[in-house]
Amino acid sequence: MLTIRRDLVDAMVAHARRDHPDEACGVIAGPDGSDRPERFIPMLNAARSPTFYEFDSGDLLRLYREMDANDEVPVVIYHSHTATEAYPSRTDAKIAAEPYAHYVLVSTRDPHEHELRSFRIVDGVITEEPVEVVESYRFAHTGPDDVPEL
């Protein structure tokens, strides 16, 4: 299960819409061991393509050094599909190399309704997981209607 704040979901969808029809990509980093996405890092798609994405190699090195220095890991790795469903392609599964990341796909093929789904990809095997969108991680397990009144 991916538990993620609504503002981070909105940020991924906004990025995907902005770069449409090219694929958008990025990372949401979080503290090592927390499984909690916190820091939104949109990346440049060096391929600038509607059917492929790749982080620029220099950007990739800077990103990982920065996360290492902050004791962060890539909790979410996201990208968009702009003409197909939000499900990992064979290419996605083959290249995926972060066994502990949540791979989030956003489809922007419909101009009004986006589709967002999350997967684990380990050794090329794709496993879909539920996505729980929360307003705050503090109340993450209380359900959307049980947030205490202020």
Added chain:
Amino acid sequence: MAVTVSIPTILRTHTGGEKTVPAAGDTLAQVIDDLEANHGGLKARLVKDGVLHRFVNVYVNDEDVRFAGGLEAKVADGDNVTILPAVAGGAR
């Protein structure tokens, strides 16, 4: 030449969980052979048919070796070699 190699999460099964390991060599190819001698299985994850895998990035200090001779890239004493899988994919 003694260098320090940063190992990405997915390859740490080959290094007993270590994030960095020492290795030796004058070129990246020699460093990878030395890695293989101590951490069997690593080379096949990095090199195929005598060239680096398309979706594995290797850096000597700050430079992507693709722009510095690939496997023949020179390394010097004290250099940091960083291995990072590409973050890539797409609908294609």
